[in-house]
Amino acid sequence: MYFQWLKKIVIAAGFVLAANAQAGLITDVETVNKTVSFGASKSWTHNILDQGFVLGTAQSATLTIEFRDDKDPWYLPFETALVQIGLFDLQDGGLVLNPTVNWTGGLGLSSLVKLNADGSIFIQVTSVLGDFVIGKSTLSVITKEVSVPESSNLILFALGLLGLVIARRKVRA
Ligand SMILES: [Ca+2]
Numbered sequence: 001m002y003f004q005w006l007k008k009i010v011i012a013a014g015f016v017l018a019a020n021a022q023a024g025l026i027t028d029v030e031t032v033n034k035t036v037s038f039g040a041s042k043s044w045t046h047n048i049l050d051q052g053f054v055l056g057t058a059q060s061a062t063l064t065i066e067f068r069d070d071k072d073p074w075y076l077p078f079e080t081a082l083v084q085i086g087l088f089d090l091q092d093g094g095l096v097l098n099p100t101v102n103w104t105g106g107l108g109l110s111s112l113v114k115l116n117a118d119g120s121i122f123i124q125v126t127s128v129l130g131d132f133v134i135g136k137s138t139l140s141v142i143t144k145e146v147s148v149p150e151s152s153n154l155i156l157f158a159l160g161l162l163g164l165v166i167a168r169r170k171v172r173a
């Protein structure tokens with residue numbers, strides 16, 4: 001009976017220890033390689049389940065999109081791309097003026113919730129003005145480890161608790 005109770009405490013302690021463990025990093029690269037012409041859109045999805053992502057463990061994430069010049073014969077000075085991450089909610093993404101270099105942005109709360117729920121996030125880039133080339137898209141996700149804590153530490157912890165339980169019983173008795 002007391003061992004059942006102890007088991008529950010040890011499991012709970014395991015979760016606490018696991019939450020304090022070292023963070024992990026998952027990187028997902030999608031090769032888009034697409035010219036987006038004026039008014040057109042290009043969309044893709046990052047999926048990190050195949051990289052061993054455990055649902056609910058994403059703490060933060062950043063997205064980097066490679067933009068390149070499409071080598072226009074003439075120069076359009078106000079070329080603009082609209083980056084949409086997940087739902088269009090103004091928490092992340094936004095307008096990219098002169099999209100010829102890498103763009104990096106953090107994922108907002110709703111995008112992180114979505115990523116934690118099913119391990120994927122939808123990206124769409126639309127040309128608001130002009131045309132440009134999208135190269136690679138890289139999603140970097142910082143995760144908390146869910147590995148089982150070191151068994152030796154856990155045994156010491158359990159023994160300590162057992163001692164506490166016995167001591168309490170003696171005091172009560
Ligand atoms: Ca993937």
Ligand SMILES: [Ca+2]
Pocket residue numbers: 069070071072076079130131132
């Ligand atoms: Ca252009």
